[in-house]
Amino acid sequence: MSGDLRGKAAAVGIGLAGIGAAPGFSHLDLTGQAVKIALDDAGLKLSDVDGLFASNLQNVFAPLNVGEYLGIRPKVTEGTQIGGSSPVAHLLWAALALEAGLCDVALVCYGSNQRSAAGRLLSPSTAEPLIYEQPYGPRYPISSYALATSRHMYEYGTTREQLAAIAVAARGWAAMNPVAFMRDPLTVEDVLAARMVCDPLTVRDCCLVTDGAGAVVMTRADRARDLKADPVYLLGCGHAHWHRQISQMPDLTTSAAVDSGKRAYAMARMGPDDIDVLELYDAFTITTLMFLEDLGFCPKGEGGPFVEDGRIAPGGSLPVNTNGGGLSCVHPGMYGIFTVIEAIEQLRGSAGERQVSGAQTAISHGNGGHFSSEVTAIWGTAATL
Amino acid sequence: MSGPDAAYAAFLAEGRLRLQRCEGCKRHIFYPRVLCPHCGSDSLNWVDASGRGTVYATTVVRKRPEEGGGHNLCLIDLEEGVRMASRVEGIAPEEVAIGMAVTARIAQQGEDAIVVFDLS
Structure with missing residues (x-):
């Protein structure tokens, strides 16, 4: 079915x-x-x-x-x-x-x-206090993702430098996107030296506010x-959610993207090896890393080594967040629609300087809340039907 | 009569950390609910918690020095198998580390009694 x-x-x-x-x-x-x-x-x-x-x-x-x-x-x-x-x-x-x-x-x-x-948005964190977390002064949503990052580093030895490589890769793509908000060169050292917001995430591990x-x-x-x-044809789409607040996430190193991905792959009759371009919701560097793992592009825990040498940057073997992502292109509160639009641009072949040559399939992966809701969509050109 | 949130808060106000335990599947539950999220049973009883836990994840929410400079926010796994957001007190926020053994203490914060943790 x-x-x-x-x-x-x-x-x-x-x-x-x-x-x-x-x-x-x-x-x-x-x-x-x-x-x-x-x-x-x-x-x-x-x-x-x-x-x-x-x-x-x-x-x-x-x-x-x-x-x-x-x-x-x-x-x-x-x-x-x-x-x-x-x-x-x-x-x-x-x-x-x-x-x-x-x-x-x-x-x-x-x-x-x-x-x-600024300051005049409906804020889920003020409109809807999470009464069992709020007394401890969370800074939503950053503090939730920082907690997940701390656990991933503890369990798998993931380093701040590896996470920074994700921000650097996104900036590399943004440099080729004329509408991206931040296009100046960015280095791993810049990310590490930026203002700490919630340990271990600096402001450059965090998405833009645009x-x-x-x-x-x-x-x-x-x-x-x-x-x-x-x-550009929708080949598959899968939803999954397991929790709302980070204190209820069953395992902070595995998101419900493992389920949304499986559902999308099943509908598309494809697997990770069939995907040419990835647009992964990068609210924070840790989200890109976890979605690479949870969607099957590398084994659980190996996201850090997977990204550290430029694999997902321009010129690398796996193009990820080719518009510059939420980290460097655009992030107006919710980024999901932009994962969709960039996937379609790439499959139309209209992405200009950042075009991935010959791309026939792409993933748009959306994330919501605090690693709470995961949605994976798979797109293909007419050749994939 | 009061719902589970109010019952939990009332226990804290009396100085007791209590959790719900499901009579159906024998698992503990947090946060308080009217049914068990593991098995769906609505047969839940309040039991005293051991207060013994382990730091599962931790961060420092940074603020400007004039705003206090930053505070610890962590997730604690209790011996009973439930997890709660909290903070570890008595050491610098950045010194809190995953795996530390901690013990619950009920503290007054404004008008509310809340659970915080100290190193065991």
């Missing part, structure tokens, strides 16, 4: 807006700009959109605000909020709704002006072939 959705839906339009800093614009303005670009890219109109899959951190009823702003009347609406992985999770429901004929044009979008609107929006338009595969852009 899990193979039934393989290749049935395709991304036919993508749009980015406000990447970095966009002062003066609301999150809905930025979302609207990204949607306009994505629809133009697909050769479709707002009035064609009948399925809305929207999330943000600024509206409790996000799809309602987004739908109203866009002036659309969707037949199908999804807005499940499971943190930064939400837009990746929405891909599965979009594909299912398309395949079931509940809608014909699905719009997946996210936008935030987190940088310019503005930004992204939109993806999807249709059924048969219709996709008649539209403007080369379709």
Whole structure:
């Protein structure tokens, strides 16, 4: 059954807006700009959109605000909020709704002006205190990921230098991406010497705080072939979550990505060896490292040695976070949609200087909360159908 | 009548660290709930905790010197098989290390009684 959705839906339009800093614009303005670009890219109109899959951190009823702003009347609406992985999770429901004929044009979008609107966001940590952690002064979400990092270092000997290599690789890719927010050279020494935020993570182990929006338009595969852009097919998508707060995570060195990955691979009828490009949600250096392990690109515990010699950097054998990631390109509160858009860029062959030659398959992996919700999506070109 | 959160807090206020134990699968539970997350049973009893634990993970939440310079935040595995967020007191926050044996103590923080840990 899990193979039934393989290749049935395709991304036919993508749009980015406000990447970095966009002062003066609301999150809905930025979302609207990204949607306009994505629809133009697909050769479709707002009035064609009948399925809305929207999330943000600024509206409790996000799809309602987004739908109203866009002036659309969707037949199908999804807005499940499971943190930064939400837009990746929405891909599965979009594909299912398309395949079931509940809608014909699905719009997946996210936008935030987190940088310019500093302090005026809905903050999960203040809106919803976690009463058994809050008394001890966590700094969400960084302190949770710092705890996981401490455990990974303890169990596997992972070093700060190895983690820093992940930030350096991301910066290397960002240098080739004209819209990336931070493109200056970065060294391992720079990362180690940066301001410590939560030991052992410095500010350069942590994602950016930027503005930004992204939109993806999807249709059924048969219709996709008649539209403007080369379709990129959704081959698989898997969800998993095991906990909400870090004190309830069963094992701080293994995330639910082991399950979301298995589910996505099963639907796509592929494994790690079949994947050409990885877009892994890098809220922190430790997330990239754990997802490489949990999605099967190296054995558990070997993420540190795996990344330390530039394997995931430009010129390395495994291209990871080719837009510069949340660490160096963009991270407006939730990064998931950007893992999707960069995967599609790469499979269209439109990624410019940072294009991975001959890429046919890509993973978009979303993470939400505190290693809480994991969603893996696998994309392929027409050649992979 | 009070729910499990309030019952736990009331025990702490009396100076007692108590955990729920499931009559169905005999496992301890934390945080307090109305059903066992391991087996689904709603037959839960409060039992005294040993207070003995081990540091499972640790960090220092850094702040500016004028804000106190940073404090320890850690996860403690209790002997009963449950894990809780807490802090280790009595040593510098960066000296707290995974694997350290620690003992629970109930401390007053503002209006709340909370569990902190000292080196055993």
